[in-house]
Amino acid sequence: MSIIKTEELAVGYGDKKVVENINIEALKGQFICLLGPNGSGKSTILRSLCGFLAPVGGKIFLKTRDISQIKTNTLAETMAVVLTDRLSPGLMTGFDIAALGRYPHTGFFGKLSQEDIEKTWEALHLVNAQDIAHRFFNELSDGQKQKLLLARALVQEPEVIILDEPTTHLDVRHRMEVMNILNTLTKEKGITVILSLHEIDLALKSCDIAILIKNNKILDYGPPEDIIQEDTMTNLFDIRSAHYNEFLGTVELTNDFPPSTFVVAGGGTGTRIFRALTKKGYGVATGILHENDVDYYIAKTIGTPLVSEMPFRDIREHTVKVAQKQIEQLERVVDTAFPIGSLNKQNIDLILYAVSIGKPVYSLRSRQECEDVYGEQAANVQTFENMNEMLQSFSSPEALTSPAVKATVGV
Ligand SMILES: Nc1ncnc2c1ncn2[C@@H]1O[C@H](COP(=O)(O)OP(=O)(O)OP(=O)(O)O)[C@@H](O)[C@H]1O
Numbered sequence: 001m002s003i004i005k006t007e008e009l010a011v012g013y014g015d016k017k018v019v020e021n022i023n024i025e026a027l028k029g030q031f032i033c034l035l036g037p038n039g040s041g042k043s044t045i046l047r048s049l050c051g052f053l054a055p056v057g058g059k060i061f062l063k064t065r066d067i068s069q070i071k072t073n074t075l076a077e078t079m080a081v082v083l084t085d086r087l088s089p090g091l092m093t094g095f096d097i098a099a100l101g102r103y104p105h106t107g108f109f110g111k112l113s114q115e116d117i118e119k120t121w122e123a124l125h126l127v128n129a130q131d132i133a134h135r136f137f138n139e140l141s142d143g144q145k146q147k148l149l150l151a152r153a154l155v156q157e158p159e160v161i162i163l164d165e166p167t168t169h170l171d172v173r174h175r176m177e178v179m180n181i182l183n184t185l186t187k188e189k190g191i192t193v194i195l196s197l198h199e200i201d202l203a204l205k206s207c208d209i210a211i212l213i214k215n216n217k218i219l220d221y222g223p224p225e226d227i228i229q230e231d232t233m234t235n236l237f238d239i240r241s242a243h244y245n246e247f248l249g250t251v252e253l254t255n256d257f258p259p260s261t262f263v264v265a266g267g268g269t270g271t272r273i274f275r276a277l278t279k280k281g282y283g284v285a286t287g288i289l290h291e292n293d294v295d296y297y298i299a300k301t302i303g304t305p306l307v308s309e310m311p312f313r314d315i316r317e318h319t320v321k322v323a324q325k326q327i328e329q330l331e332r333v334v335d336t337a338f339p340i341g342s343l344n345k346q347n348i349d350l351i352l353y354a355v356s357i358g359k360p361v362y363s364l365r366s367r368q369e370c371e372d373v374y375g376e377q378a379a380n381v382q383t384f385e386n387m388n389e390m391l392q393s394f395s396s397p398e399a400l401t402s403p404a405v406k407a408t409v410g411v
Pocket of ligand 1: 013018036037038039040041042043044045
């Protein structure tokens with residue numbers, strides 16, 4: 001069932017159009033998220049959808065009725081709004097704030113009936129805010145206030161809730177809680193939720209429909225699984241210093257330092273090392289990674305040169321040679337203590353090769369394990385108990401190889 005529909009909607013201020021040609025439809029129980037850079041018009045669209053801002057052009061329908069023809073009180077029976085504006089409610093308690101949402105249902109004097117009181121408590125329980133109900137709103141944290149504003153929206157018993165950046169200022173726990181509550185509302189109560197968010201990964205993992213906004217228009221609109229590709233987020237936000245991995249849902253800082261360290265990784269053991277080296281300014285090359293390994297996805301997203309092999313295949317002679325060539329040109333080799341199996345045992349040979357040509361090898365395996373794995377050559381491998389200890393023993397990143405090396409390893 002269609003709850004909100006727009007036709008050739010243009011939103012903005014006065015004559016100025018901020019976003020135009022908006023043709024979207026929100027169905028019952030859908031979780032819809034607006035994504036876009038600062039100033040792209042997310043708040044302007046949300047304000048228009050809830051009738052606070054008159055459209056510059058086109059139409060908005062709330063369950064087939066033109067929203068401009070609906071009185072505010074009638075609108076409030078169907079739609080609840082949680083905007084970012086700070087409330088200064090004087091000496092009101094958490095309960096009072098939540099109960100404000102009953103106003104479309106109370107009589108002329110706004111007196112709460114027993115039923116209103118019960119419904120307010122119900123909403124407070126639903127957002128897990130019953131313990132702050134008797135405290136003054138002004139004295140609560142942003143996360144606690146946000147929960148009460150959600151409760152206020154819920155007691156309205158709306159069919160649609162519109163929220164502008166409901167997770168701003170919240171810590172990770174409250175952020176997850178708010179998103180969980182909203183998700184439950186859509187799935188269990190059939191409420192349609194339309195919101196804007198800045199956390200890309202959270203948005204894409206939670207929402208049924210993403211609306212991507214940039215340069216005055218809707219770039220794309222649909223289920224994130226269908227519309228988000230590898231470069232979608234980097235293009236949407238014009239990100240230069242980082243890349244978004246749609247498969248893992250993470251943003252990784254780009255590493256474009258000249259490679260100095262070859263990280264022999266696998267099974268996810270390389271990920272935190274790639275990130276740590278990137279943070280400290282060391283260039284990285286890595287291998288030999290199977291193309292279904294999490295280290296492969298992270299290394300690709302970070303943008304490091306990498307030597308890879310097809311998933312579930314033995315590492316071929318040729319691939320080993322490519323990795324050896326890279327090692328020859330770099331300063332050092334790191335053994336991440338990757339798990340060893342029949343498909344990647346050549347990575348052990350790779351480390352032995354590095355030792356044989358005199359490259360410093362740094363290992364995160366225990367001394368005993370090194371001896372088991374590298375035999376006599378273990379004496380030429382330095383072991384470290386943890387990554388930071390290992391990084392401290394590296395020469396400073398300024399002393400790294402020249403950009404020419406980067407060219408030779410094929411960046
Ligand atoms: N009251 C206003 N009068 C005129 N222009 C406005 C007004 N409010 C916002 N704008 C402009 O409209 C454009 C879109 O702003 P909007 O707040 O909708 O963006 P947003 O995507 O929500 O941004 P953010 O992610 O920073 O919250 C911006 O250029 C902004 O300067």
